[in-house]
Amino acid sequence: MKPKLIIILFCLVLMFNSCAKTGNKKKDERKNNNVQNLSILIPTYMEQPIKEWTYFLQASHPNVKFEIICMNEQYFSSDTTFRDFDLIFTPSFIRGNKYKYSIISQEAIVCVVSFKNPFLQSIINRGISPNDLKKIFSNPNSYYWKDFFKTDKKLNDKITIILPDDRYTLINQLFDWLDIDKPTSVTMKSTDSILDLLKIQNDIMTFLPSSLVYNINTQYRKDFLYVVPIDLNNDNWISDDEYLYDNIIMIKKAVLDNKIDSLLVLQYKLIYSIDNSRKNLIEDIVNNKHNLNKNIFEQYGYFVN
Structure with a gap:
């Protein structure tokens, strides 16, 4: 092959390669635009x-x-x-x-205590009324468990109130539902910290988002805590139409069917x-x-x- 022909072919290859790169570059630019x-x-x-x-x-x-x-x-x-x-x-x-x-x-906002709470059986049977919750949360750490629940044991433990400091809307809606101002004395911790404390501390009462309370795999509440039923009619007994939600299926249905007060739903x-x-x-x-x-x-x- 003659040297001139080789040079011409080489130049053509370079030209086509350059055109291809330019075309791809413009295509990428159009895509990015x-x-x-x-x-x-x-x-x-x-x-x-x-x-x-x-x-x-x-x-x-x-x-x-x-x-x-x-x-x-x-x-x-x-x-x-x-x-x-x-x-x-x-x-x-x-x-x-x-x-x-x-x-x-x-998701729902639920009242939670430790499953090892010594007053648990009374909590299960009686639940807690909005009026009692208003008293407890108006004056955190001023009331005793025996003021609201019964047990065979002689106990004199105070109710320790801890609320999540990383759930701003939850706190606002909770106190709107209770119809009280948030007291400055209430203890605030992260949701993760509260969950850890519920495993080792029996005297805590809190409100948490339901997404953190239930085990998604088992569909039931996590085994170290209990979701406290709300005694809506203040008769010291929990009926089926009151807030008794032991598994996530029940509470999901209640939320989606608008059976829970809107202030207790996020x-x-x-x-x-x-x-x-x-x-x-x-x-x-x-x-x-x-x-x-x-x-x-x-x-x-x-x-x-």
Whole structure:
């Protein structure tokens, strides 16, 4: 082969290779230009289920990049957050006619004691009334178990009240339901710390989110705690239509059938501003039932219609 012909062929190969690279680069640029970033602000404790949910969403929205930002929910506020985030996942209700939302999942707020509590049999039979709870939580650590429950043993233990400091909406709704101000003297700890204490300390009374109280595998409450029934009619006896929920199936049905006071139900919502420039995309994600994978949330103990 003549040297000139070899040089010409070599130049053609280089030219075609360069064109191919340029074409691929432009294709990648077009693809990147079509990607839309959507930021989602969530409470820190919801990080894992939301990560799994956005991973599921990615299949039907390949041109959307979901950015998850975790924050303690007490710092959520409508004016600032909607300037910085496209979606907010929260049990709080953000007021204002510029915002829309869709309820994604729910859970109950339940009263919990240690399963080793020496007054447990009386607690099981009698439950506790809202009026008694109001007394106890108005003046934390001022009452004794024997003031409300009976046992054959001679015990003089005080009721130790501890509430979760990482569940801002739960605390607000609880005290709204009790119709009292939150006392400054109440002891606050993380939900994980409270669960650990319930294993070793018999005198604790608390309120916790139901997703942490039940064993998802067995469907029953965790064996070291007991969900206290609420004696709604104050007759010192628990009937079937009062808050007796020993397994997650019963409490799920009660929540979804609206059998529990709304203040004792946490409704997790995806909230967005109607002024958002990507409102159509957001509404497709929020309102399309095909985008909601029930299994993801239910495996973490949340209830989905």
